[in-house]
Amino acid sequence: MKAKVDSIILAYLAGVKMPKQTKKETTAGQVSVNLDAEFRKSNIHEVLDKLDRELIGLKPVKTRINETAALLLVDRVRKQLELSAGAPSLHMCFTGNPGTGKTTVALRISEILHRLGYVREGHLVSVTRDDLVGQYIGHTAPKTKEVIKKAMGGVLFIDEAYYLYKPENERDYGAESIEILLQIMENNREDLVVILAGYKDRMNKFFNSNPGMRSRIAHHIDFPDYGVDELLAIANLMLAEQNYKFSADGEKVFREYIQLRMKLEHFANARSMRNALDRARLRQANRLFAGNKKSLTKIDLMTLEPDDILASRVFQEGKLDDN
Numbered sequence: 001m002k003a004k005v006d007s008i009i010l011a012y013l014a015g016v017k018m019p020k021q022t023k024k025e026t027t028a029g030q031v032s033v034n035l036d037a038e039f040r041k042s043n044i045h046e047v048l049d050k051l052d053r054e055l056i057g058l059k060p061v062k063t064r065i066n067e068t069a070a071l072l073l074v075d076r077v078r079k080q081l082e083l084s085a086g087a088p089s090l091h092m093c094f095t096g097n098p099g100t101g102k103t104t105v106a107l108r109i110s111e112i113l114h115r116l117g118y119v120r121e122g123h124l125v126s127v128t129r130d131d132l133v134g135q136y137i138g139h140t141a142p143k144t145k146e147v148i149k150k151a152m153g154g155v156l157f158i159d160e161a162y163y164l165y166k167p168e169n170e171r172d173y174g175a176e177s178i179e180i181l182l183q184i185m186e187n188n189r190e191d192l193v194v195i196l197a198g199y200k201d202r203m204n205k206f207f208n209s210n211p212g213m214r215s216r217i218a219h220h221i222d223f224p225d226y227g228v229d230e231l232l233a234i235a236n237l238m239l240a241e242q243n244y245k246f247s248a249d250g251e252k253v254f255r256e257y258i259q260l261r262m263k264l265e266h267f268a269n270a271r272s273m274r275n276a277l278d279r280a281r282l283r284q285a286n287r288l289f290a291g292n293k294k295s296l297t298k299i300d301l302m303t304l305e306p307d308d309i310l311a312s313r314v315f316q317e318g319k320l321d322d323n
């Protein structure tokens with residue numbers, strides 16, 4: 001990953017023609033800086049490596065994050081040479097179906113922004129319409145401002161942001177909240193990054209009705225649905241984090257489970273994997289109890305077998321619930 005980031009940074013450098021040395025006066029009187037040293041000092045590669053390791057797939061998302069990290073690093077180095085350009089706009093929009101990793105990536109991004117000194121604290125405040133919009137006249141502005149105050153120095157993540165705009169309601173207070181957000185997004189860029197998240201089609205509609213919002217968002221990142229192999233890899237990762245694993249047959253059956261589950265209602269990508277594994281653990285515990293074995297090995301306690309998965313209602317034809 002570091003090599004990848006390095007190459008992106010070098011590409012940037014080629015573009016801005018920046019000399020690559022430690023900050024010093026050269027004989028020609030030119031000041032130069034060491035981008036590599038800045039890269040190491042920020043410890044940013046730790047976060048980027050972790051992101052690469054712990055999140056399956058999401059190639060385009062990871063590339064965009066690397067590019068943003070490179071931009072910020074170059075921006076920091078430019079500042080040292082007094083090449084001021086104003087803070088880059090980092091407000092973002094994440095579109096994708098449920099469970100595709102939007103919240104998880106937003107959390108990582110807040111950490112990256114913090115490490116690169118873009119935001120002071122690097123915390124993430126996650127809200128929905130109800131946290132921002134009041135029910136009565138005069139309630140919305142204080143509610144929105146309170147949330148913004150909490151998020152200052154970090155990232156404000158607005159899930160299903162399009163619900164802020166309800167044109168069908170004549171007296172909707174959402175518009176008031178949007179107005180305040182627009183102002184803050186313009187005037188407080190150095191200290192607050194706003195990320196809007198939700199379904200792609202609804203978000204597009206929202207932007208069409210709110211061009212001011214569209215123009216303030218510099219980065220649009222799309223989170224694709226995961227394929228079967230990716231979902232299986234995610235499931236294995238989730239199990240490993242909790243000291244569980246599939247037996248060889250258990251994994252085969254779980255792959256079948258994924259293929260069936262994907263076609264059913266309310267499928268939510270990685271979130272559905274987490275839910276399915278929680279239920280499989282429950283069945284494993286019951287199986288171990290019912291088995292009445294005198295002593296259980298570590299392996300017994302760790303392993304999910306086909307029966308723990310086959311009992312799911314997904315294997316009974318026609319059942320459309322999340323079991």
Ligand SMILES: Nc1ncnc2c1ncn2[C@@H]1O[C@H](COP(=O)(O)OP(=O)(O)OP(=O)(O)O)[C@@H](O)[C@H]1O
Pocket residue numbers: 054055056057058096097098099100101102103104105234237268270271274
């Ligand atoms: N690529 C991935 N690799 C590993 N785990 C993942 C990945 N994507 C998501 N997860 C896990 O799946 C769960 C759901 O992800 P997350 O909450 O980030 O999705 P989301 O897009 O915000 O969903 P929603 O729209 O439902 O809020 C989390 O537990 C997360 O850790």
Ligand SMILES: [Mg+2]
Pocket residue numbers: 102103104159
């Ligand atoms: Mg989410």
